[in-house]
Amino acid sequence: LISSPTSPGLHIIHIAAEMAPVAKVGGLGDVVTGLGKALQKRGHLVEVILPKYDCMQYDHIRDLRVLDVMVESYFDDRLFKNKVWVGSVEGLPVYFIEPLHPDKFFWRGQFYGEHDDFKRFSFFSRAALELLLQAGKKPDIIHCHDWQTAFVAPLYWDLYAPKGLDSARICFTCHNFEYQGTASVSELASCGLDAYQLNRPDRMQDNSAHDRINPVKGAIVFSNIVTTVSPTYAQEVRTAEGGRGLHLTLNSHSRKFIGVLNGIDTGAWNPSTDAFLKVQYSANDIQGKTENKEAIRRNLGLSSAAVRKPLVGCITRLVPQKGVHLIRHAIYRTLELGGQFILLGSSPVPHIQREFEGIANHFENHDHIRLILKYDESLSHSIYAASDIFIIPSIFEPCGLTQMIAMRYGAVPIVRKTGGLHDSVFDVDDDAIPLPFRNGFTFLNADEQGLNGVMERAFNLYMKNPGRWQELVQKVMSMDFSWDASAAQYEELYSNSVARARATKEQR
Numbered sequence: 001l002i003s004s005p006t007s008p009g010l011h012i013i014h015i016a017a018e019m020a021p022v023a024k025v026g027g028l029g030d031v032v033t034g035l036g037k038a039l040q041k042r043g044h045l046v047e048v049i050l051p052k053y054d055c056m057q058y059d060h061i062r063d064l065r066v067l068d069v070m071v072e073s074y075f076d077d078r079l080f081k082n083k084v085w086v087g088s089v090e091g092l093p094v095y096f097i098e099p100l101h102p103d104k105f106f107w108r109g110q111f112y113g114e115h116d117d118f119k120r121f122s123f124f125s126r127a128a129l130e131l132l133l134q135a136g137k138k139p140d141i142i143h144c145h146d147w148q149t150a151f152v153a154p155l156y157w158d159l160y161a162p163k164g165l166d167s168a169r170i171c172f173t174c175h176n177f178e179y180q181g182t183a184s185v186s187e188l189a190s191c192g193l194d195a196y197q198l199n200r201p202d203r204m205q206d207n208s209a210h211d212r213i214n215p216v217k218g219a220i221v222f223s224n225i226v227t228t229v230s231p232t233y234a235q236e237v238r239t240a241e242g243g244r245g246l247h248l249t250l251n252s253h254s255r256k257f258i259g260v261l262n263g264i265d266t267g268a269w270n271p272s273t274d275a276f277l278k279v280q281y282s283a284n285d286i287q288g289k290t291e292n293k294e295a296i297r298r299n300l301g302l303s304s305a306a307v308r309k310p311l312v313g314c315i316t317r318l319v320p321q322k323g324v325h326l327i328r329h330a331i332y333r334t335l336e337l338g339g340q341f342i343l344l345g346s347s348p349v350p351h352i353q354r355e356f357e358g359i360a361n362h363f364e365n366h367d368h369i370r371l372i373l374k375y376d377e378s379l380s381h382s383i384y385a386a387s388d389i390f391i392i393p394s395i396f397e398p399c400g401l402t403q404m405i406a407m408r409y410g411a412v413p414i415v416r417k418t419g420g421l422h423d424s425v426f427d428v429d430d431d432a433i434p435l436p437f438r439n440g441f442t443f444l445n446a447d448e449q450g451l452n453g454v455m456e457r458a459f460n461l462y463m464k465n466p467g468r469w470q471e472l473v474q475k476v477m478s479m480d481f482s483w484d485a486s487a488a489q490y491e492e493l494y495s496n497s498v499a500r501a502r503a504t505k506e507q508r
């Protein structure tokens with residue numbers, strides 16, 4: 001009766017707002033693709049449902065075609081037709097929903113940040129379930145992500161299980177509890193949910209603003225499995241300081257809540273095959289790393305006078321969570337310590353974007369500092385490959401992928417000990433950690449002194465002990481940050497949940 005956790009063959013549907021590389025804003029996009037591919041490799045049938053954005057990277061979708069049936073879905077007391085497109089992204093089958101709604105929900109030239117995001121994504125969540133129902137699919141697991149598709153959980157149990165789409169368990173992953181998508185209660189009714197019934201403290205009512213509805217809270221309450229993206233962050237969000245108002249909800253649902261550390265897509269992030277790089281290289285042959293460093297210096301107009309000048313990289317969304325004041329400090333400190341700094345980042349926050357534009361202009365033709373304030377996938381690969389040191393001074397960090405990608409490319413991370421950074425980077429000087437795990441530099445206090453100390457230690461090792469540094473580079477490149485272990489954990493969570501549901505059904 002109870003299928004073994006490793007037995008293959010689950011049918012898993014991811015419903016998400018992002019998927020790398022076609023529609024990626026941050027880590028969520030990487031997770032949908034990376035976890036999806038890893039589960040597919042383990043023998044499961046994995047499918048993804050995404051909005052059909054106008055601004056997607058269409059060149060990464062194979063065999064895109066429109067299906068000849070329309071899916072009609074309910075919204076604001078009416079039925080709207082949706083065109084459904086199907087294609088393949090990184091070998092995963094993906095359905096793209098194009099709503100034929102006069103507001104052109106996903107035809108806005110950007111993924112998020114529109115005034116009607118709540119409306120757009122509650123529409124999408126319902127249309128995705130409608131697609132599954134009308135296509136007669138019988139998934140074992142429906143996995144939704146972040147507030148944009150959190151509506152799937154209450155919609156499933158309140159409306160779709162009664163309609164016969166009742167084969168699935170719902171898994172919800174919160175990639176960042178800072179973003180909860182709250183809105184006034186009345187907005188919830190548009191997608192057909194009963195706002196009056198759901199606006200209760202034990203359901204979707206926001207814990208601090210009682211006249212608001214909280215989709216993330218709804219997904220915690222209504223899902224069978226709730227995960228976040230690292231064990232340490234899972235602990236942090238269960239405290240009053242870290243939970244952004246949801247700690248009590250998480251504590252009362254703690255039995256189904258767990259932190260699973262993300263992996264990275266080691267196929268896409270592989271310095272020995274990476275086509276974006278000037279020269280491919282591996283842990284056994286790191287000469288190529290120096291050539292990539294040389295190439296980027298030339299391309300960005302940095303000085304190449306001293307080959308062994310340490311290059312510090314930073315690739316990030318410039319938002320307060322990422323410790324922007326510490327990033328700014330790190331730029332100046334790097335200069336004082338005799339290094340070079342490349343920042344690739346962009347900010348949705350106008351005053352931060354302006355501040356960094358000011359710094360970028362200040363250093364415009366500088367020999368050692370370059371700020372590139374945009375999103376650029378190909379440049380990101382070149383920076384990971386060129387960097388000796390990679391800096392992530394986050395105030396909080398649910399998981400963080402850049403430290404893992406950096407290590408895969410031989411850039412040694414400097415991180416603040418928080419969330420997933422705490423679970424993946426262990427200080428080279430920390431005697432409490434077994435030697436094989438030590439892989440970077442960590443600091444605790446989110447202030448300039450804390451950062452100064454850790455940067456000095458990293459620069460010292462790099463400059464005074466090249467032999468040990470090289471060993472460290474080879475060691476971090478050889479560490480396993482693939483999805484294998486985490487996908488196995490998800491597989492176990494899914495299988496146990498499916499088995500419990502079957503056992504309950506048979507008892508009836």
Ligand code: ADP
Nearest residue numbers: 026027316317344345374375376380400401402
């Ligand atoms: P978050 O999801 O909070 O943005 P993560 O560390 O989980 O942070 O994931 C960030 C991902 O986005 C990484 O793959 C990183 O390389 C990428 N990224 C962030 N900023 C940029 C940028 N400006 N250009 C290219 N890639 C970026």
